[in-house]
Amino acid sequence: MITRSHIVNVLCRGNVKQDDLISGIMRSKASMTGIASNREPEDSHPSFLPTEEINEYHISKTGAKITTDSSISVLNQYCDKLPKDKYYTPRPKFQFTHYGDGYECTVTLPSSAMFQLLVGQKARNMQKAKQLVCLDACKRLHQLGALDDHLSPSVEEPPPEISSKSSISTPGAGLGTTKRKELHGTTKVLSMSGSWGSDRSVTKLQGYKLNFVCDQVGQKYSAFVLLIDASIAKEAATLDIDLYLHDKMVKASVSPCGPLELDAWQMEQTKLFQALLFNSLFGKLFIGSKASKTPREFILKKDDVFLWNKENMYLLLPVDSTLDSHKSVCINWSVIDVVATAVGFMRSIYSDGKCNLTDKLNYEKNGEDLIHLANKSCKGNDLKNMVVLAIHTGKIYTIVVVSDLCANSKFDGTTDKKEAKFRTFAEYFEKKYSIFLCHPLQPLLVLKPTHNPHNLLSSKNRDEDNVVENKNRANSLVHMPPELLIPLDLPIDVLRVFYLFPSLMHRLESLMLASQLRSEIAYRDSDISSFVILEAMTTLRCCEDFSMERLELLGDSVLKYAVSAHLFMTFLNKHEGQLSSRRQETICNATLYRLGIERRIQGYIRDAAFDPRRWLAPGQLSRRPCPCECPVNSEVVTEDIHRIDDKSIIIGKACDKGHRWICSKTISDCVEALIGAYYVEGGLKAAFAVLKWFQIETEIEEELIMEALSSASVRNYLPKVDVVELLEAKLGYTFQMKGLLIEALTHSSQQESGATYCYQRLEFLGDAVLDILITRHLFLSHKDTDEGELTDLRSASVNNENFAQVAVKHNLHQFLQHSSGFLQDQITEYVNSLESSSMDRASLLSSGPCRGPKVLGDIVESIAGAILIDSKLDLDLVWRVFKPLLSPIVTPENLELPRFRELNEWSDKNGYFIGIKCENRGDSTMAILNLQLKDLLLVRQGCGKNKVDAKAHAASLLLRDLEEKGLIIPRNASRVEQLEKNSGTVKHCNNVLDVMDTQNVAPPRQKEVAVLSTTTPGSVLDKPLVVKVKLSKGGPRISLYESCKKLQWPMPTFEFVKVEPSVCSSSCGSSQKVAPQGFAFASTITLHIPNGDVISLTGDGRADKKSSQDSAALLMLYELQRQRRFQVQEV
Structure with missing residues (x-):
């Protein structure tokens, strides 16, 4: 046995890898030696000795x-x-x-x-x-459920009260998103239904008087009475509404006038009155035509049951003001009888299916200067402003003057149809309508035709729909033989009112629908206004003066608070992460969508602008039918029928059966808007009621509050005994349960020192508390602020950075209990950066943004949560404490947008593009932004902890450069200066395209290029850019826009000029649209190539502005190809 051995390792000098390997071996040796020397005696027993049973x-x-x-x-x-x-x-x-x-x-x-x-x-x-x-x-x-059945950490499951609510199967992704489009039905207004139309006995109907007052002296409008089967809601029954005509405003008012009875004869007369006038003005009195190969037929010739729909039954009848009283109304039967008589005369003319005037015109020949109408003779001086009905077209006209022409005069096309292939007027009526005039030598009458109804509900539409028609009204007069006209003896003040009915009745029906939804929710109807519910049902697409957007923003905060408080109280043992997961699952758009579908609110949503031309009165046929081609078999659609990503789908437009496409997110938004509406009208109690109706559990019982308070009573760990008293004095609030404040100040790192709690749960609650309080304040303080700016105000106020600054401003960070040196260093750095904010602006810009540690914002939220629990959920008390802390709260006047967004919006408005490049450099990120102006390239780089901060820093530097060049107003400029600067808007390429129009664009003609200015050449491309162009409408503009964006060229600008229709290019043949208005548009396009030329071209004349833009854009693309910058490929 070798008792001692020596191992020599030879290493290459400077070989770091081998040095690390040897060091690791030495550490392992030391570790093994330590473990062996400290081993317990029992661990060294031989393996054959008995061991403990493995648990x-x-x-x-x-x-x-x-x-x-x-x-x-x-x-x-x-x-x-x-x-x-x-x-x-x-x-x-x-x-x-x-x-x-x-x-x-x-x-x-x-x-x-x-x-x-x-x-x-x-x-x-x-x-x-x-x-x-x-x-x-x-x-x-x-x-306890913290580990699942696989003994892994559990993933928080959706709340059972949410996951089990919806019984509707909604396969596919994208629930609650704008990308998902769904086909849904429209809920009918139950109050409008009735079956009394075919009654042969006395019918009793509820009466509502309609009064009209014009703001122009001398303009009179007759009063009418609305007769309906059911009593309508109070807001609709006492409605006051302003109707905006082109050059005046009419105030309409509704008031109950009690029940009225009509016998069978009166009912028949009123139905004829309504059917004739509404069809002759806005509908059609004849069906069938030569083109459809069906015989032409007068719709009131026989049984008119098919005109009256039981789901839309009411009468609108004129009131006799001479007999009218405040307590009751008197129907103007003389006017009704005259119109009903005209129907009888029309029936006799068309008794055999053809127009037969010969036997009806039995006039006495006398020496008086009489004009022979269809059923009456009058003096010429008595005809002015007379309302007449043309027997061959079924349209109503007003007589202007007696002309010098007669039926045998040369035909000039100035009848109700602009035809120019007949020699005389008599020949025109003979060949066109098979009518042989009995008095061809009578002077023709000059008539003013009626016009289409307009949307009068919004002041936005005041100068849009009526301008073109008023300009061309002088050219719309027609000539007509007197014998084809039935005098109606209808006062002008009665006729005027009919143009108000589409808008007025649409608003009434909408209010009645809102009341119907309110009745379904069934929460103290008298406390909730139908107008606010109507606002919650109305999207921006309706182009009204109101929409759901503001209420949706408020409802989002109310929902977040209600769910947060309920979860906090109900699940005392769940940590902040679990609570956040359950909250997110409850308030996400997908869940709200399912709950909204369960309650069928999709049928109540108004998601398209009111089109009065498609509005139908009872007894009226539509001139603009939209036959149902939807993939459904019934009129009522109560669930998701079809989902499609086809961009050609028109959102909100309903077919004749009420089916329309809705974005899935719109349903989620409506749920939030309804929550907001009930909160505005009835406070939290009403909001909780509508949440319960949507099956969202938010009720909090007193026992849960007491349990939460008792759990906080054990918080007794406090390094500094005077912390609570000092902070209470600063807040101006004395806690009943001191443990709540202690918990709100304790960071999780304090557990290293023995604490058994932290502020995370209270922060979860306080986040929702401050959200609802600040959103409510902004909502109520800025009632005229639009939804976009209100969202910006909320974002600027409810964010961690703002709360972190509040914490430092009021020295709340000094009370924070933690055990992290790293955290302390970051807090100190942030406090110092705020204290030195008085340094010059250039130093601040160069140093980049300094974000506060999230902990600082968290303690502000946790203190808010602690006060809420201590006050037993008194939100008003929390606001009294926090309003001074949060002041000054941002207003529209001092609102500052994020710097990158501000730069992006300025660039979009002025037609420039921003190049963005981000790089990670260790713990920080660098962003490089370049902005190509017409003759200058600006490049700035910024740094930050993440991409957002880095881009914000670089954007700040670019904005400073733009300010120095006078291209943008500094932030500290006055509001007037900013408005004056912003009023000069550059006209750049409009890429809002009509994707439904697939009309081809004509190839460009050869044009002369105008070079306005030339700078140093530097924009010549290494090789031509391949540009693929679609010739459908919008294609050239899109291709040019995308090419400019790719090359970072400024967007082109367009100027319009009117040209003669003959200038319109006809190179596309029959596919080219003809200008119906008597003139065409030609666009001049100007493109600034950086460090190059300024190219200006004028395109061909087109019938509409967007098509003229396409012509100019296509011409520009081919010019750039000629200059070898582009290679154009038509696809």
Whole structure:
């Protein structure tokens, strides 16, 4: 045996790898020597001696098991999954007690574990005792659900009250997202239904008087009465609404006037009145045509039951103001009888299916200067402003003047149809309508036709729908033989009101639908306004003066708070990570979508702008039918029928059966908006009621609050006894349960010093508390702020960085209890950076952003949670404490957007692109941003702890450069200066394309290129850029836009000019659209090539602006190809 040996290792000088290997061997040797020298006597017994029985914990269901050997590893895995941060890593602690016959081990788990303390069984040595206590801890964790049946750390399962609620099968991904589109039905307004249309006895209907007052003197509107079967909700029955016409405003008001009775004859007359007027104005009185190869038929010739839908039954009748009183209304039967008589005359004309005037025109020949109408003779002076019905078209006109032409005059196309292939007016009516005029020498009448109804509900539409029509009104007058016109003797003030009905009745129906939803929710209907529920049902696509966006933002905060408080109180043993997981599962869009579908709120959502041309009154046929081609068999769709990613789908547009495509997220948003609506109207109690209706459990009983308070009473670890008193004085609030404040100040690293709790659970609750309080404050303080700016205000106020600054401002960080030197260093660095914020701006920009440690924001939230529990959920009290701490709260006047977003928005608005490159450099990130202007390339780099901070730093530097060049107003400039600067908006390429229009774009003509200015050449590409162009509408613009973005060229700008229709290119043949308005548009495109030329080209004339942009863009692409910059490929 060799008793002594020496091993010599020869290493290469400077070989680091071999040095590390030898050092590792030496450390292993020292470790093995130490273990052997400290081994217990029992561990050195021979292997043939009896050993202890191996303990294990076995799960029969899965076959998983834990032995004493693996128990320590499993317990460590469990602790590793507990909430942690870079200042503290949760792990078990072991304490041994020595007895004469062995050792006993006590394990202490982190405060976020399911339990904290467990004493193990005795064992012969410390290692065995440690294994036994770990095995017992694992058993208990499994029994408590912290370990699953595979004995791995449990993943928090969805709350059973959520996962089991929805019985509707919704396969596929994307629930609650904008990408998922679904086909849903529309809920009918039950109050509008009725079966009285076919009654032959006296019918009793509820009456509501409609009054109209115009803001222009002399413009009168007749009063009407709405007759309906059911009583309608109070808000609808007392509605006051402003209707915005082009050059005036009409205030409409609704008021109940009691029940009215109609006998069978009166009912028939009123139905004829309504059917004739609504169809002649907005619908059609004839069905069938030569084109459809069906005989032309007068719809009121016989039974008109098919015109009256039982789901939409009401009457709109004029009121006789001379007999009207405040308590009752008197229907103007004289007007109704005149219109009903006209229907009888039309029936007699079309008795055999064809227009037969010969036998009806029996006029006496006399010497008076009379104009012979279809059923009446009048003096020419009495015709002005008379309302007449054309027997051959079924349309209503107003007589303007008697012309000098007659039916034998040369035909000029100025009738109701612009035809130019007939010699005389008489020939036109003979060949077009098979009508032979009896009085061809009578002077023709100049008529003003009626117009389409407009959306009068929003002031936004005031100058949009009516401008073109008013410009061309003088050109829309037509000539008509008098004998084809039936005088209706309808007062102008009665006729005017019909143009108000589509908008007024749409708003009434919407309010009644909102009341219907309110009745379904069934929470003290009188306390909740139908107007607010209507707002919660209305999306931005409706183009109303209101939408669900603001309520959705508030409802999101209310939902988060309600769920957070309920989870906090209900699950006292769950840590912050588990609570956050359950909260996220409850409030995520996918869950809200399922709950909304369960309650069928998709049918109530209004998701498309009101189109008055598709609105139908009872008894009216649609001029713009949209036949149902949906993949469903019924009118009522109560679940997800079909999901599609087709971008050509028009969201919100309904077919005639009410089916429409809705984004899945819209349903989730409506759930949140309804929660917000009930909170605004009835506070938390009402919000909790609607949450319960959606089957979201949020109720908190008094016993749970007391239990949470009692659990905090054991918090007695406090290194500094005066901490509580000092902080209470600073907050201005005295805690009833001091342990809550102690818990709110204790970081998890303090467990190293013996604490058995930390602030994480209170921080989870306080996060939701401050969210709802600040959002409520912003919502109520800025009622005229749009939803986008309100979201920005909330984001600027509710964030960890803002709370961290609040903590430092009020020295709350000095009360933080922790045991991390690294954390202390970071806090000190952050405090110093804030204190030195008075240094010059250039130094701050060069140093980059300094973010506060998350712990500082956390303690602000945890203190808010502690006060809420201590005050037994008094949110108003928490706000009284925190409002001074959070002041000054951001306002629209001092709102500062994130720097990168500010730069991005400026670049988008001015047509520039930002190049972004990020690199990781150790613990930090560097971002390089380059901004190509027309004649200058700006490049800046920033650094930060992550990409967001690095890009923000670089963006700050670029914004400073733009300020110095006068291209952007500094942040400290006055509001007036900013508005003046922002008013000059660059017109750049509009890439909002109509994907439904697949009309081809004509190839470009040869044009002369105008070079406005030339700078030093430096933009010549190494090789031409391959550009693929689609000739469908929008294709050239998209290709040019994407090419500019790829090369970082400024976006092109467009200017429009009007040209004669003859200038329109016809190179596409029949596919080219003809300008119906009498003029065309030509676009001039200007492209600035950096360090190169400024190219300006004018495209061909087109019927619409976007098509003219396509023409100019395509011309620009081919010009760049001629300059060998691009290689254009048409696809």
